Amino acid sequence: MKLTSYSNYSIRVLMIAAARFPDLTTIGDVAAAFAISRTHLVKCVHQLGSWGYIETVRGNGGGFRLARPAPAISIGEIIRRTEEGFDIAECFREETNTCPLIARCRLRPALQRATAAFLDTLDDITLDEIASNGDDLLKLLELSPPSCRENKLTA
Template sequence: MRLTAYTDYALRTLMYLASHRDRLVTISEIAEVHGISKNHLMKVVYQLGLTGMVETVRGRNGGLRLNREPADINIGEVVRHTETDFNMAECFDPSGNQCLYSPACALKDVLQSATAAYLDKLDRVTLASLTRRRPPKTTRAPIQVYPRAGKAPKVA
């Protein structure tokens, strides 16, 4: 299964906001850092606002920030809100199913179980666990986001 760009951008936005809790962040900033379309990101942020995960602040000094604690943002919930469907094959949609094997096919059951396991795994992950800085002894580096094209990071 592959996530849509919409879901990818939603997850990146949430991770960026979680990493910048000390200030308001702009859509332009996120778009620039990740090299993605500002217009597309505006739609993503609007949807995240409707879910209550993100708060938008209007005005000259406005921007956006997390509206919930990272530990309270479940990644499975995010994916369910942003993906259009989880139909892994044609047979999942009865109105468009033309597969000859459907009446006795075991593959559909396997794919349904795989999708359920995938979502179950995502349900066990929070935004906090994705953005938590690791102790120095681990081989994993903490998340550091810099603008594209070798630009130096912005210093506040």
Template sequence: MKLTKQTDYAFRILMFCAAGGDRLSRVADISRVYGASEPFLFKILHPLVEGGVVQTVRGRNGGIRLARPASEITLAEVVRLTEDNFTMAECFDLDDADCPLIENCRLTAALREALDAFLAVLEKYTVDDLARPSAAVINLLSMIEAGPPTGAKPGRA
């Protein structure tokens, strides 16, 4: 199973917000950090907001932040919100399946078990696990957001 670009960037958005703590994050900053267009990020934000993972604050000084602590947002929850289709094989969709073995095939059961195991592993990890343990990630996101120090040359500390 391959996760979509939408899910990949959803994780990135959530890591950015987690690294910022309670501070509001701006989509423009996230766009700049990850090199993704703002419209693309807004598209990804929609299911995260609807799912109660991200909160938006409107206005001149508005932005986004996690709606709950990062330690309460599982990776499985994010995947379920951002992935449209968990059909690993034609036989997952009984209405469109065109296989004569569908009623007696063990492949469907094996694939369903694999998908359940995949999601079960993702239930064990949270957004906090992605952002918290690595001070380097937090520092990198903070440094990128703030921009280079005045007078600093790119690539030099």
């Protein structure tokens, strides 16, 4: 199974927002740090904002920051929202399935269990866990740490 760039970039945006909280981060900062398209990031930030994971501040000195506590954001929840679906085989979609083995196939249920296990594992991982080394991440990306750690957003 391979996640889309959209999921990957959305998780990166959230990790940086968690690491830099409560400071604002700009799309330009993230685009430069990861050498990825600002256009793609605008879509990610907009959608994450509309889902309530981040808040955006417009205008000069604007940017985005976490709107929910990092321990309350499940990676599985984000992946489910950012991926179109988890049809890893043709037979997962009955409307497009052409496999004549579907009635007796034992692979399909096994793949469905594997997909469920994958998502269950991600459900148990929080943004706080994957961004707990935020200072190290920010240093690697040459991004400034938050100006104040005392305002850390927690559950």
